[in-house]
Amino acid sequence: MKQRYFSTFELILLAFLAVLIVVAKIALRTPLQMPGHSGIFWMAIIIVAAGVVRKPGATSLVGLTSGILAAFMGMGDSGALNTLLSYAMVGIGADLALLLLRNPENLAVDVLVGVFGHIGKFLVKWAMGAMSGAPLGFVALGEARAIVGYIVFGALGGLLGGVTLQALRRAGFFAYLMEKR
Amino acid sequence: MTQRTRIVIALALLLAIVLAVFAVDWLRQQNAARAQATLPPGAVPIYLDSKLRGGFQPTDLERLQKVSFTEPAEGKVQEGWLVRDVLQLYIDIGKLKPASSITVSSSSRGKSAELTWAEVGNPANWVMFDLSNRGTLKLVSTLEKLDEREEWVQDADRIEVQRQ
Numbered sequence: 001m002k003q004r005y006f007s008t009f010e011l012i013l014l015a016f017l018a019v020l021i022v023v024a025k026i027a028l029r030t031p032l033q034m035p036g037h038s039g040i041f042w043m044a045i046i047i048v049a050a051g052v053v054r055k056p057g058a059t060s061l062v063g064l065t066s067g068i069l070a071a072f073m074g075m076g077d078s079g080a081l082n083t084l085l086s087y088a089m090v091g092i093g094a095d096l097a098l099l100l101l102r103n104p105e106n107l108a109v110d111v112l113v114g115v116f117g118h119i120g121k122f123l124v125k126w127a128m129g130a131m132s133g134a135p136l137g138f139v140a141l142g143e144a145r146a147i148v149g150y151i152v153f154g155a156l157g158g159l160l161g162g163v164t165l166q167a168l169r170r171a172g173f174f175a176y177l178m179e180k181r
Numbered sequence: 182m183t184q185r186t187r188i189v190i191a192l193a194l195l196l197a198i199v200l201a202v203f204a205v206d207w208l209r210q211q212n213a214a215r216a217q218a219t220l221p222p223g224a225v226p227i228y229l230d231s232k233l234r235g236g237f238q239p240t241d242l243e244r245l246q247k248v249s250f251t252e253p254a255e256g257k258v259q260e261g262w263l264v265r266d267v268l269q270l271y272i273d274i275g276k277l278k279p280a281s282s283i284t285v286s287s288s289s290r291g292k293s294a295e296l297t298w299a300e301v302g303n304p305a306n307w308v309m310f311d312l313s314n315r316g317t318l319k320l321v322s323t324l325e326k327l328d329e330r331e332e333w334v335q336d337a338d339r340i341e342v343q344r345q
Contacts, residue, residue: 033258035314077330101187109184112191119198126202129315129336130209132289143206146314147199 006061010053017049018065021087025075035146036118039153040160042066043114046094047161050104050113051168052177056095059117063091078128086124093120105169107162114158115151122150225318227271227340235271237340244270250307252321254329259321261311264301264340272342274302284341285320285334292334294320294327310337 006014024041049062067087070076076083094117101109126143168174210223220226224236242262249260264283268274279299286293300322301308308327310318313335320334321327327334 029256033260077333077335097191100191101184103184106184108188112188112195115195116191119195123198123202125315129289130205143202143316145316147202149314151195 005057006053006055010055010058011061013052014049014058014062015065017045017052018062018069021045021062021066022069022073022075025070034153035149036122036153037149039114039118039121039150040157042090043094043118043154043157044161044164046090046117047104047110047114047158048164048168049091050094050098051161051165054104056099059091059094059098060088061091063088063094063117066091078125082125082128085128086121089120089124090117093117105162105165107159110158110162110165111155112158114156114161115154118150118154118157119147122147225338225340227268227342229272229342230344231341237267237270241267241270248304248307248309250323252323252328259307259309259311261309261318261321263304263307263309264320265304265308267310268301268340268342274298277302277342277344281345282341282343284339284343285337286339286341287334287336288338289336290334294332294334296322296324296327300324 021042024045025038028038028041030037030040046059046062050059052058064087067084070087071080071084074080076086094113097113097116098104098109101112103109104113126146220236221238224238226236227234245262245266247260248263249258251258264285265274268283277298279297279302281298282295283298283301284293284295296308300306306322306324308320308322308324311321313319317335318337320337326332
């Protein structure tokens with residue numbers, strides 16, 4: 001019998017993390033009036049997904065699943081396609097960065113993966129805006145402020161995810177996972 | 182390839198992405214400036230009885246008072262400038278009647294909101310432009326027809342006033 005790429009246990013874990021992204025987006029609110037601040041939460045979850053299921057495509061699957069959920073829940077203010085693509089791109093961006101950087105338990109790698117995943121979301125929103133003929137930023141450096149926000153909060157989310165992975169290892173979670181596999 | 186080399190490549194890629202975004206935006210800005218020679222790029226044109234009266238532009242912000250309110254639906258703080266104050270810069274608002282219409286529209290979103298001067302002129306309705314994450318203007322209010330995300334006019338790029 002042909003072996004499946006992801007085991008059922010891994011798929012359940014990834015689906016759980018995808019739901020967690022949507023829940024975090026709805027329930028967690030930070031008083032920061034800055035673009036991309038929610039990246040702290042969901043990039044942390046994406047990094048945890050990359051560490052828990054160490055296979056290329058794991059974070060893309062989390063991004064895609066959370067994107068489908070978010071689109072069906074009517075989240076975002078730019079339409080379902082924009083929501084689906086931006087959520088999916090978070091995972092795809094993180095996956096592409098992991099192909100280059102590899103080890104998700106290195107904190108510097110986590111920070112960079114967080115930045116790439118989050119900047120992927122920014123690129124989707126920016127490209128969709130440019131294609132639909134959205135006006136240019138009203139205030140000077142509006143776009144620069146957005147990019148900096150996405151990079152900073154992506155990096156912070158990556159760092160938070162990396163620290164969470166280290167805590168999970170210390171708590172023996174990975175030994176537990178090996179038994180389950 | 183060492184980990185250090187991989188990180189340097191990743192940083193170079195990130196820089197390339199950011200530069201590409203700025204380059205494309207710069208090109209769009211040049212095109213917009215050519216297409217709309219009478220207004221500065223990014224300015225939102227204001228029409229009174231179908232005649233162009235000027236463009237709401239970033240330099241106007243220094244003359245406007247910033248206001249904010251927390252919208253009840255999502256608990257989100259909306260911070261920006263009252264449409265009433267924006268109009269005052271270009272139009273003699275004393276000549277507007279309560280039934281005069283003010284339409285704010287977004288060509289890219291295909292959305293618009295038509296309000297009366299009675300609604301816009303009353304500061305208790307918080308009819309205002311909030312600055313979106315991308316730095317574009319978003320029309321929001323506590324009025325029932327504008328108090329939910331689906332009803333806001335994001336990427337607003339035209340204001341039309343009809344005195345009637």
